[in-house]
Amino acid sequence: MSFKTEHQPGMTETPAPQTRGFRLNHSMLRVKDPERSLAFYSRVFGMRLLRKLDFPELDFSLYFLAALDEGETVPEDVGERTRWTFSQRGILELTHNYGTEIDPDFHYHDGNAEPQGFGHICFAVPDLDAAVKWLDDNQVRFVKRPEDGALKDVAFVTDPDGYWIEILEPARLGRLGQT
Structure with missing residues (x-):
């Protein structure tokens, strides 16, 4: 049997056929x-x-x-x-x-300041250590480095508008969320 979805309360058992092709x-x-x-x-x-x-x-x-x-x-x-x-x-x-762009006081809410809403976008990278070095070399601001906090091997940086970007290496995350 092939994987269809994880089951959690609120998940529809089978997608409606009318949604076939939605992405x-x-x-x-x-x-x-x-x-x-x-x-x-x-x-x-x-x-x-x-x-x-x-x-x-x-x-x-x-x-x-x-x-x-x-x-x-x-x-x-x-x-x-x-x-x-x-x-x-x-x-x-x-x-x-x-x-x-010409209003010096203008800025967008990044979604992570109060009240929180939108959180982040995410880039998967082939080599997290090389990506961190690249981001450092380009003076990108880190919110969280991969070695910081309880959630290891995941980094967060910000873009020019302050939006958070998660950086992860899929190969390191096989046990993520498992006790």
């Missing part, structure tokens, strides 16, 4: 300064800009980023690339509301 495509973060955020996510995390969509009549732009696999091809045709982007998994959407 989580992207998560969105609002950013104050898109140039600063694009530099951070592309330089530090190797993400590529798949598509930028501008909505000047609504005073915002959207930037869709992904960490592509080596050799992965993205359609060059703009319309096809837009359709392709919205069919992927693990996309990060950065939303820039025009004017925030």
Whole structure:
């Protein structure tokens, strides 16, 4: 018998057939300064800009980023690339509301300050020690290092807007949550 899901109160036993093909495509973060955020996510995390969509009549732009696999091809045709982007998994959407970048007092709630809400996004890395060194070399601010606290082998850093980013190496986490 193949794995279907863990069972917990509240979980539906069998997904409705109407949900077949549903997938989580992207998560969105609002950013104050898109140039600063694009530099951070592309330089530090190797993400590529798949598509930028501008909505000047609504005073915002959207930037869709992904960490592509080596050799992965993205359609060059703009319309096809837009359709392709919205069919992927693990996309990060950065939303820039025009004017925030010039307001020195403006900032977004990071979700971890009170009242808490949104928590973090997460990057799985092939080598946590090498990733920590890379993050240190790039002067990324750590909230928690892998050796700190009760939860070992998991790090948290922040992006330019203060959003938390979890960093983990899947190979180290096989016993996570087990006593």
